[in-house]
Amino acid sequence: MPELPEVTYYKKYVDATALHQEIVDIQVPDSKIAQASKKEFEEALLHQKFEKSDRHGKYVMLTLSNDKVLVFHFGMTGSFEYLKHDKIPKYAYFTVVFSDNGRLCFTCPRKFGKVYLAESLGAFKKEHKLGIDAMDLDLETFQKLLSPKRGSIKGALLDQHLIAGIGNMYADEMLFQTKIHPNTPVNHLSEVTLKALFKNVHPVLETVIKSQTEEDPLPNTYLTPHRHPGADCPNGNGKIKKMKVAGRSTYFCPECQEEK
Numbered sequence: 001m002p003e004l005p006e007v008t009y010y011k012k013y014v015d016a017t018a019l020h021q022e023i024v025d026i027q028v029p030d031s032k033i034a035q036a037s038k039k040e041f042e043e044a045l046l047h048q049k050f051e052k053s054d055r056h057g058k059y060v061m062l063t064l065s066n067d068k069v070l071v072f073h074f075g076m077t078g079s080f081e082y083l084k085h086d087k088i089p090k091y092a093y094f095t096v097v098f099s100d101n102g103r104l105c106f107t108c109p110r111k112f113g114k115v116y117l118a119e120s121l122g123a124f125k126k127e128h129k130l131g132i133d134a135m136d137l138d139l140e141t142f143q144k145l146l147s148p149k150r151g152s153i154k155g156a157l158l159d160q161h162l163i164a165g166i167g168n169m170y171a172d173e174m175l176f177q178t179k180i181h182p183n184t185p186v187n188h189l190s191e192v193t194l195k196a197l198f199k200n201v202h203p204v205l206e207t208v209i210k211s212q213t214e215e216d217p218l219p220n221t222y223l224t225p226h227r228h229p230g231a232d233c234p235n236g237n238g239k240i241k242k243m244k245v246a247g248r249s250t251y252f253c254p255e256c257q258e259e260k
């Protein structure tokens, strides 16, 4: 499931392909993904250009020349494919056609992705109550956001209204790197532990982004490549276990991440 690092890649992909070209057609073959009618998309997009892209949390937002914004959420399997021919990929459920015959296709085999139309970036963030982007977090904000929380730390990291961009896989990685059991209630974490966790938020995201951009494997000390029950813990002690936390399949090492 695309999280902040993957969505960072999609933003770069759009920057390299789909900006500053006049939009001449919109194809919306699937209404489940489209969060506005075809007519509304046409009215907002036709004869406009994408002037810039932004990423906030797990969303890519494309601002048009008329200041309206086209927003993509990638669900489980969403991705972009840019083409210079009209053979549209099988799972392309939203396609923008440009005057130079380029096409930006939003492919989404499992159809959990969404395409929204918004009046502005600010309006979209407000309407969807998006929290601060994980890359914009500082320690003080992190502590302030988490201090009133009573549920599990894993649940808090996944809450997009609190912090936007961290998903299931990299929340597990941050907790593994900090040796925190995913089920630990936030209010049981000491200030020192919370600081240590914050210190892993950006490095984990940046390491994943770098690994994807440079097509390098993740470090051997990472949990992410060992996400199956019974796998050897990358720290060399214990076996990886799977359990449900905050309704999500969670991987951790019971030896390294003791429950307190």
Ligand SMILES: [Zn+2]
Pocket: 233, 234, 235, 236, 237, 238, 239, 253, 254, 255, 256, 257
């Ligand atoms: Zn371990």
